[in-house]
Amino acid sequence: MGPFPGLLGSSLCLFCGVLGVVGLCLEASLWKEPPHSQPIGRRRLARPPLAPPPSPSPALCLSLAASLVTRPEGWVRGGAVLPLRATRSCWCFSEARAAAFDGASPPPPPPPPAMSREESSSKAVTVRDVQLLMKKKEEIEAQIQAYYEVLEDQKGVGMNEPLVDVEGYPRADVDLYQVRTARHNIICLQNDHKALMREVEEALHQLHAQDKEKHAKDEAEARAEAMSQTLPQPFAKVNAVTPGSPASLSGLQVDDEIVEFGSVNTHNFQSLQNIATVVQHSEGKPLSVTVIRGGERLHLGLTPKRWNGRGLLGCNILPLQR
Template sequence: MKMTGESSSGNSEITMDDVKLLIKKKDEIEEQIQAYYDVLQDQGVGVEGPLVDVEGYPRADVNVHQIRTARHNISCLQNDHKAIMVEIEEALHKLHAREKAKREQDESEVQEESMELQVSLPPPFARVDAVTEGSPASGAGLRLGDEVIEFGSVNTENFQNLQNIASVVQHSEGKPLRVTVIRVGQKVQMSLTPQRWSGRGLLGCNIVPVQR
């Protein structure tokens, strides 16, 4: 059976439509086999029943030619059925193997993209180890575990200690600061405005340095 689609190397590629066509052909063969079995049943003989009488003459009570034709066709169709079952099995195997290879390739590409992203991001200089609910930090979207790579004018290049961040916060009360963090391998930016609230400080979060 000719399969649809051609690969870049010229080899045919199995598709699900090919498998469906093979299954349809298999069903048709099974229907034909059953039809010939019905013929034998109508004649009152099976696949192996004798077609001659005790004296060796062709039986007069049955249509010998019709029975022989039915038996021959059943034998041929059964061979066709075995062959197409092998084709279906091979087609499904190739289809599943190709899907598995594509899935593995997609996963590999995702991992490569993730690694490239991690390489392109600057190393964090601080980490958020506490965020109080209802605080300015919480409202801005800062989360526990966020790794800071930018806090206003403080970044990986110029960070020396936490006093750098404290100084920026004190001089930016009521003014939005751009904060950039790494969260689950992804770069996330937010706007954080230091301001008075019901809790302590102007942020409502705790930031600790990252050892580099």
């Protein structure tokens, strides 16, 4: 083999180098700077594919600057956030931005985000919370109305009117920055309003559920308390009441169970003679009588006295078996 492989490789390298030089020369000789297109009225001739891209016109930069809304993290255009680093790449952007934003105040900061459902459901909702939500709703509605008034002042462009003329150029009779800013803020505020209304609805549902639960709990506690109060054991029962008698006038009724008659109660009652003795010693004097009627305790005032019938009471009382 000898030196032939090395010689062959050197020849191939030299051949490739010659081809590269020839290609570069051919490319340099064929490529020519095309003439810039000249305007014909408002139309422009199409540029060849090899021509460099045209520089952005001032009108285009003004339209771009007017279509941007400032944010701390960058500029917002068409719903997308453009970093400040990227928007500064345009050589005429700073001048266009200064011309478009001259004399205009920056848009107000967006309202704080509404409380999420998890946060609102994790704590008990009060009437004060609902009132604060309603106040926030009224503030958002006032802001939306203010931005609609801004659009109305700008030739009544509204939310959907085009901002370019029939020839595709930005309109000169309206403030593009104010219109786009107002539209953007209206859309954001409307989204906040929808989220806030969902939160208000959920808060009202929770408040109603809490009231209902509290009412049911109070009723259960009342029933439990009523059942926990043990009624005393009656020792006598009324089985007859004569109309017009002192017993009838005091409100005593048939089937009333007596738990207290003057000084006689469940603990010291022995026989009906105890009641008779109290009645004889209390003629013309009111007695405190406690009875059980329909599961409830009632207090009556009975005054033993003479009347047209027999006895001083006008009722018949029977002892109960204990």
